[in-house]
Amino acid sequence: MNLEGEHATMSSASDPNDDNACLSNNTICVITVHEQEVIIVPILLLAGFMVTLLVILLLRYCPGTEDSKNASTTRALPISNGSAKRPRNRQSARLNLQGIEAPHELNPLEHEELPITTQNEVPAILAAVPGPPRERQHNAFNLVTPLPLSFSVRADDSVALYRARMDNRDVILRTLKETNDAKDRQFFLGFASFLSELGPHPFLPGLMGVVTVRTPLIMVVEELENRDLLGFLWRCRQDVGSEDPCDITEKHIFAMGTQVASALEYLHSNSCIHGNVCARSVLVGRDMTAKLWGLGPAYRRKTQAGTPGELENIEMRKWQAPEVLARKNVSQSSDVWSFGILLFEMVTLGDPPFPKVMSCELLQHLQRGKTLKKPPNCSNSLYSMIKSCGEFAPHERPALAELIRKLQSGEKSANNNIVLQVPEPLDIEKYMREAGYGEAYNYAVL
DSSP states (O other): OHHHHHHHHHHHHTOTTOTTSSOTTOHHHHHHHTHIIIIIHHHHHHHHHHHHHHHHHHHHHOTHHHHHHHHHHHHHSOOOSTTOOOOSSHHHHHHTSOGGGSOTTOOTTSSSOOOOOOGGGHHHHHHHSOSSSEEOOGGGOEEEEEOOOSOOOOOOTTEEEEEEEETTEEEEEEEEOTTOOHHHHHHHHHHHHHHHHHOOOTTSOOEEEEEOSSSSOEEEEEOOTTEEHHHHHHHHHHOTTOSSOOOOBHHHHHHHHHHHHHHHHHHHHTTOOOOOOSGGGEEEOTTOOEEEOOOHHHHHHHHSOOOTTOOOOGGGGGGSOHHHHTTOOOOHHHHHHHHHHHHHHHHTTSOOSSTTSOGGGHHHHHHTTOOOOOOTTOOHHHHHHHHHHTOSSGGGSOOHHHHHHHHHHHHHHSOSSSBOOOSSOOOHHHHHHHHTOSSOOOOOOO
């Protein structure tokens, strides 16, 4: 009987398709019958799950492939200008090129406003495009105080200036007021991009960052403690007996003139004509380092198709070259003319040029061969440079490279002991009249 039972069991196990052939207590038989459902299918499902999990982990924690893909995409983007073809997915392309932190060959601010980015996206932006100037957040500033105006000439109701601390440095915040419209916002962002494209130079104020992800929009510029050169010259004129005198000698004029000329030469090498060279457009550091600023007209000239030699800034007439006064093309030589007047301002401690001539009669005055008179405390070498910059014909004015060599040579031989002095005290009303301003405007150097 036992042999017959075992024979029956083996017979039933040999037919795996018969689910009912196994005895209830024969486990081996049951496993054999249900081998596919119990073993093979679960193993396949587990293997598929592990492969999927591995792929997800690789994509999540190994961003090198994605970064290289993004880098190649960035390099493939065309230079942004008026006629350049823009990427189809504009929103995704700009996510990694927010604000003026974009590389110099790209200009994501041109012709349209940037999309507002949430605060959570800022770290990704900073990581994607390293290097100054960086996108900043509002909480990056402390000790923020309003910056008083040093001289009142022109109103600028669109921008407010503040002094602040950022990254343990003193900075100036050039803030766009929230009452401005989309056009003002567009100009502000475009100007920030323009400054970024110019790149760093030792004698241009450093652009340290920008806030574009939320209002108010802010440009962060390094602070130069003595502020604008015109105000500094006036303080030197009135600083007799002061505990902290700002004495200036002719040697300082040669040194600061070299620095401004170097910045101007750099701008010209980047196809940028300044068009606003004067003492108000120069900033002075604590160590009397001079840095050229006042680049608003240069940006407007680049973005707006104005008439040649446009004279929208009436208060600049006394500083403009004859060809500009005659509404002809502005050139690099026009900046050289204005640079000569800047040297005159420095040696006179802030006197206006051509004080006895009305602005509307200046062109006729120059056509008669008249030039700036030699100031009493001006050396022959310095005055010869002023006269050479003031040649009526543009082609007769010296090149900036030649001027820089002469200024450097003059600095070596200039007197550094005699402090320049002007006997007349400062009279603002007289200055405004002689400088050619029809009326007083609020003026902000930045």
